[in-house]
Amino acid sequence: MLDLKFVRENIGTVEEALRKRRSDLSLEGFRGLDEKRRTMLTAVETLRAERNAASEEIGRLRREKQDAAGLMERMKAVSAAIKEAETGLPDIEARMDALLLNIPNIPDASVPDGAGEEDNPVIRTWGTPREFDFPVRDHVDIGESLDILDFERATKIAGGRFCLLKGAGARIERALINFMLDVHTGEHGYTEMLPPFMANSASFLGTGQLPKFEDDLFKVEGTDYYLIPTAEVPVTNIVRDEILDEGVLPLKMTAYTPCFRKEAGSYGRDVRGMIRQHQFNKVELVAISKPESAFEELEKLTSHAEEILKRLGLPYRVVTLCTGDMGFSSAKTYDIEVWLPSQGRYREISSCSCFSDFQARRAKIRFRDGTTGKTRLAYTLNGSGLAVGRTSVAILENYQQPDGSVTVPEALRPYMGGIDRIVRR
RNA sequence: GGAGAGGUGGCCGAGCCGGCUGAAGGCAACCGCCUGCUAAGCGGUUGUACGGGUAAAACUGUACCGAGGGUUCGAAUCCCUCCCUCUCCGCCA
DSSP: OOOHHHHHHTHHHHHHHHHHTTOOOOOTTHHHHHHHHHHHHHHHHHHHHHHHHHHHHHHHHHHTTOOOHHHHHHHHHHHHHHHHHHTTHHHHHHHHHHHHHTSOOOOOTTSOOOSSGGGOOEEEEESOOOOOSSOOOOHHHHHHHTTOEEHHHHHHHTOTTOOEEOTHHHHHHHHHHHHHHHHHHHTSOOEEEOOOSEEEHHHHHHHTOTTTTGGGSOBOTTSSEEEOSSTHHHHHGGGTTEEEEGGGOSEEEEEEEEEEOOOTTOTTSSOSTTSSOSEEEEEEEEEEEOGGGHHHHHHHHHHHHHHHHHHHTOOEEEEEOOTTTSOTTOSEEEEEEEEETTTTEEEEEEEEEEOTTHHHHHHTEEEEOTTTOOEEEOEEEEEEEEEHHHHHHHHHHHTBOTTSOEEOOGGGGGGGTTOOEEOOO
16 A cells, blocks of 8 residues: 555655556545545534533533533534534545455666566576477376376366375475475574465455455455465564564564465466466575665565576576566566476576555555654565465476386485485386 | 453553543653763743645644443543454354
């Protein structure tokens, strides 16, 4: 959420940001609504001030055993006038809130302008895609022939966009989760969290998934709970409604969770395999930072995610999302894309964002400035470190062998009970 | 699921037979004093949001004592509904 005062005073800037984002949201009604609200508020507050003053007077008279009946009688009219003046105000405020909650964050000045994916500049590339001297198979073929991935039975159990991992397939996911968490906690300074996999609507509002993106979420019927689409939701909300000591910043947390997404609107995209699932595993990195160092933190956080790919020997590149491709709440986002031989291209495996104070304002995440003693909104960041399912896919495909087996990346072997190759058993 | 207790400021905690309570007291933080340094001690300051006001302050209005509604001239205090937490019992990984 943007600051109301900021929108009022910089409506041009906000409209420019909407244009850059290729958003069709209009601020047409904002000015009128805002003025109407302020006019009404002033009227109501003036009457209330009158009532408060009279009430105080009544209290004083009664204490002094004087008659206050006349004043009380007159105040009945004022009270009625207040009720009158208040009608319509809740509606105006609700409309203001709705408008404000649906305005996306303003892209950071360093974000390149562009319409979509094709305009995202590549800022660095690591590793060289391997040359294959045999026909490359995709992870579905590899996984099914090794009997470690089973899509048919997953469909029987649940439905489309689910996957059953078996044997070494399940083991790889577990190994990756442990590997990633160990690196981030042991070497990158994050504290491990294991949060609830459902969260209430207030939390989803806090990180910006609600009210705009309810259609992408699984809601638990008859409750106020939604299944989390990312650990960002429960982990960032750990500090919701809190005023933090400046000294604890940057607060760095990591968490493994499964993620649940409806993937509504992606019919026909990535239907094959485990690229796009209703449920997938992810290790998330979250940082709560001071504004001054937040974009520096974004660089670090991104490099922490990249480190996992480096150790696994998986070629990747990093792109900056352009204004038209950025998420609703983000001020700046880097996507890390891993090389998938079967597709002959890089595919997103991590998305690292700085949200400036956009989430913090919604979620009331603040800190006390040590020098001024004032409370300030913190900046929030997060990134995948990494999407585990897609990492498994990348390993299967990049490390496939002509005989159908898959070599286990060296860094992962300690987590795989020492085995160096996955073969059909 | 049954019974009981409770939700107050950064934290703890009074107030809860309605007005003098935006809220005692303590802690914490900050600023002074004191001090060789630290500690102790002494004095002072410190909520949030939205308006008005100002060059910026000062200043000022309103709202906020879990959420929403009601009674009343007036509600942290009374009434209703809901949410949450804790304790005991039951059930259970």
